[in-house]
Amino acid sequence: MVVWERPEPPDRPVPAPLNRARLVRAAIQLADADGLDAVSLRKVAAALDVGPMRLYGYIATKEELLDLMLDTVYAEIQPTGDDWRQVLRSLAEATRQAAHQHEWLADLIGGRPQLGPNTLATGNAVLAAMGSVDLDTVVPAVAAVRAYVVGAVRREIAERRAERASGMDIKQFQTAYGPYLERTFATGRFPALAMAVRSGPHLSADETFRIGLEFLLDGIEARISN
Missing domain, CATH: 1.10.10.60 (Homeodomain-like)
Known part of the structure; x- marks a missing residue:
């Protein structure tokens, strides 16, 4: 039992x-x-x-x-919304917020399915929101969102822990290692990476999470619309 x-x-x-x-x-x-x-x-x-x-x-x-x-x-993770996209976005954001409040959550999510009543209720609400979408699309779509959240959350929590362990926040880290990168890029061995670092957007953690999630939801919507 x-x-x-x-x-x-x-x-x-x-x-x-x-x-x-x-x-x-x-x-x-x-x-x-x-x-x-x-x-x-x-x-x-x-x-x-x-x-x-x-x-x-x-x-x-x-x-x-x-x-x-x-x-x-998982009782704190209550996805809401009027359509599947809003519900999947809410699931992702609520899971991320819970992990920020309970860092240890990043060490437990993923892996085998969790079968507690609150976890099952969350999963049921998400699947119910997918409405008439066929299960061949629903199951991998929800799995993809969960995988994205697990990866993003673990990366963010790892960054928090690295900051505490090193005593350097991200700006201090960039200042410390910036000269090394500039010397490395000056060799011309990594032109694409050098362009991305020098000219690409420097997004916050919130922006990175939100934009990546919207990319994923756009892909799911395109698949559903086919």
Whole structure:
């Protein structure tokens, strides 16, 4: 029986009341503060002021806890809109916003399908918004948007982490490595790249995400219109 179907232990009078929702909230607070490495059953128990063994009445493994954390965050991802394009855009933007609020989400999204009730509700809303579009188009289209979001979000979070680790933001990084690039480009070995760096648009993370998403949605719309 998966964790979402397994009943919780019955309530009993104890100094520190506990349920699955409180357990998951404590784990999310630890992860928000210090990343997934800060989440262990021992640390969650300490945050709740209970013994670690009490947690095993609610979850069997740390992997179940991570599944519950991910599904809880998916409650924040509520795609909205009047047509499939608006809904897919909303899904992408809401997922990105959730990852910015919970950086550890970037480490868990992707991979095998998530099967928690909130995640399933999000997927159902997206598919329902595709209306009469045939499933041969719907399934890869939604998968393409999800893949785009996962890649974009992981890149952005990796950049955030690199800034913290190096102590340099993107402008400081460009200043530090700019002379090296200019010397390299002066050799003439990378003319196309040199032109893109010197003359191309320098977009913010928000602009990069938005424009790339619209390119993808344009392609899906063209496919649907054929």
